[in-house]
Amino acid sequence: MGEILRDYDVLGAFWMTIYLTFFSAIGALVIGTILAVMRVSPVSVLRAAGTAYVNVIRNTPLTLILVFCSLGVLYILEINLADPQSPTSIRDNAIRWAIVGLSVYHAAFVCEALRSGVNTVPLGQAEAARAIGLTFGQSLTQVIMPQAFRGAIAPLGSVLIALTKNTTVASIIGVAEASGLMKEIMENETASFAVFLLFALGFVILTLPTGMLFTWMSQRLAVKR
Amino acid sequence: MNARRIGAIAATAALALGLSACGSSDDGGDAGSGGDSGKKLKIGIKFDQPGLGLKKGTDVTGFDVDIAKYVAKELGTSEANIEWVQAPSPQRETLIETGQVDLIFATYSITDARKEKVTFAGPYFIAGQDLLVRADDASITGPDSLTGKKLCSVKGSTSAQKVKDKYPGVQLQEFATYSECLPALSTGGVDALTTDDTILAGYAAQAEYKGKFKVVGQPFSEERYGVGLKKGDTATCNKVNDALKKAFTDGAWQKAIDDNLGPAGYKAGPGNPPTPDACA
Structure with missing residues (x-):
């Protein structure tokens, strides 16, 4: 086991996992918040578009989304996110498209988590905001959403944990993250079970504190009613 | 019975x-x-x-x-x-x-x-590791003409690792299977697919790809x-x-x-x- 840690860049691979998780989480939070606003807005076209996005993306396998991003969009439509002439274009394109794919996929789940948060805000809050003359935008940003986020901490934590583990799918489009390195080590070494346990442990180390942090935050930040 | x-x-x-x-x-x-x-x-x-x-x-x-x-x-x-x-x-x-x-x-x-x-x-x-290129591509003649080229292989495979170790000037796209490399190769997104020559010959012999790709024929490893x-x-x-x-x-x-x-x-x-x- 010591040899494996010495010969392979296990920490570097997990760093890539964290990198993907971090940027995809930001992307998913931005897109997911926009979707959640669309789904609670008074405009029926926006509501329908938000619902359609969530239903289509949530019910499509992540593998399919990532292969589509890489093979379909990058290689067949030839839409590059990195300069194709640069000496690291393949690596950069793979990482960036993986972040796009992961963000797009998890945005659907973030949207639903936030919508459940919106439902924890009593209707009276929206009515009171309207009564004191706030517009839809103002009541959303000043009254509803701050409470909705605090009510949605626990489900958002679950989405983040799922996202951390789902970054392993990015190895199929060539991103050098943890599960990709695991496949490489298993190809070369024969201690496949021990290697598997090592990587499983790595993911537990990443996700267990995330879960505990979000549980603590959900209790601390919950709106006391 | x-x-x-x-x-x-x-x-x-x-x-x-x-x-x-x-x-x-x-x-x-x-x-x-x-x-x-x-x-x-x-x-x-x-x-x-x-x-x-x-x-x-x-x-x-x-x-x-x-x-x-x-x-x-x-x-x-x-x-x-x-x-x-x-x-x-x-x-x-x-x-x-x-x-x-x-x-x-x-x-x-x-x-x-x-x-x-x-x-x-x-x-x-x-068998030996070899290269599969588009039939009209004359710029790749063997492992020595790979610098600056884009290669495709399977994540974690021996062939992929060999390319990374021996040819640092080469970019490598890794997919889960070789089948995914073929569309990327035909659109020009990558310049060559590399693995054992037997596997390459098998793909080149498939009816839907016949005549589109060729095996370079300069094996650079022994499997x-x-x-x-x-x-x-x-x-x-x-x-x-x-x-x-x-x-x-x-x-x-x-x-x-x-x-x-x-x-x-x-x-x-x-x-x-x-x-x-x-x-x-």
């Missing part, structure tokens, strides 16, 4: 015992006792490798499959009694160790690390395909080697190559047919 049924039950029981007796070296020997045409044999092959081991519906075809059928016949198992098991690259050692397969013919390169876990018969073929067996099973190993030697001399081996890889204009490289190693 009745006797056969009892025989089948006994075989199952023996297998179960073999599993529980985990690792005792004599129990695998019965796989090669020969003569009994009703004996079942579980053979691990690739299911997704055109020209080598491919499963379409219930049919299996390919070079590995033809050699496996020939060896099984020599071991006394008719084609109807072979059970084909999928043996993906990362699972091959485990399949052998747990007794889920008796023999593996799945582009299984003989390496020292693998020898610690399984016994190899053969080699029955010597010795062996037959994976339970560790320490020298008796079966010797029988498999005898069967392979017979296949080399009676034309069955050459026919298997011509039938499966011939359409791509593939010729077996130097060193073929190989001399099987002594069974250790």
Whole structure:
């Protein structure tokens, strides 16, 4: 086991996992918040578009989304996110498209988590905001959403944990993250079970504190009613 | 009928015992006792490798499959009694160790690390890592003209690692399977697909890609395909080697190559047919 840690860049691979998780989480939070606003807005076209996005993306396998991003969009439509002439274009394109794919996929789940948060805000809050003359935008940003986020901490934590583990799918489009390195080590070494346990442990180390942090935050930040 | 049924039950029981007796070296020997045409044999092959081991519906075809059928016949198992098991690259050692397969013919390169876990018969073929390029691309003539090019291979495979280590000026796109590299190669997103020449020839020979791609023909590594067996099973190993030697001399081996890889204009490289190693 010591040899494996010495010969392979296990920490570097997990760093890539964290990198993907971090940027995809930001992307998913931005897109997911926009979707959640669309789904609670008074405009029926926006509501329908938000619902359609969530239903289509949530019910499509992540593998399919990532292969589509890489093979379909990058290689067949030839839409590059990195300069194709640069000496690291393949690596950069793979990482960036993986972040796009992961963000797009998890945005659907973030949207639903936030919508459940919106439902924890009593209707009276929206009515009171309207009564004191706030517009839809103002009541959303000043009254509803701050409470909705605090009510949605626990489900958002679950989405983040799922996202951390789902970054392993990015190895199929060539991103050098943890599960990709695991496949490489298993190809070369024969201690496949021990290697598997090592990587499983790595993911537990990443996700267990995330879960505990979000549980603590959900209790601390919950709106006391 | 009745006797056969009892025989089948006994075989199952023996297998179960073999599993529980985990690792005792004599129990695998019965796989090669020969003569009994009703004996079942579980053979691990690739299911997704055109020209080598491919499963379409219930049919299996390919070079590995033809050699496996020939060896099984020599071991006394008719084609109807072979059970084909999928043996993906990362699972091959485990399949052998747990007794889920008796023999593996799945582009299984003989390496020292693998020898610690399984016994190899053969080699029955010597392949080399090569390049598949678009038929109209004259800029790649071999491994030395790769600098600045974009290559495609399978994540974690030996070929992918070799490119990374030996040719640092090359960019490598890694996918889960070789099939995903082909569309990227045809649109020009990558310049070459690299892996064993046999696998490349298998893809080039597929009907939908005929004439679009060519194999460069400058192999830059040596992959010795062996037959994976339970560790320490020298008796079966010797029988498999005898069967392979017979296949080399009676034309069955050459026919298997011509039938499966011939359409791509593939010729077996130097060193073929190989001399099987002594069974250790």
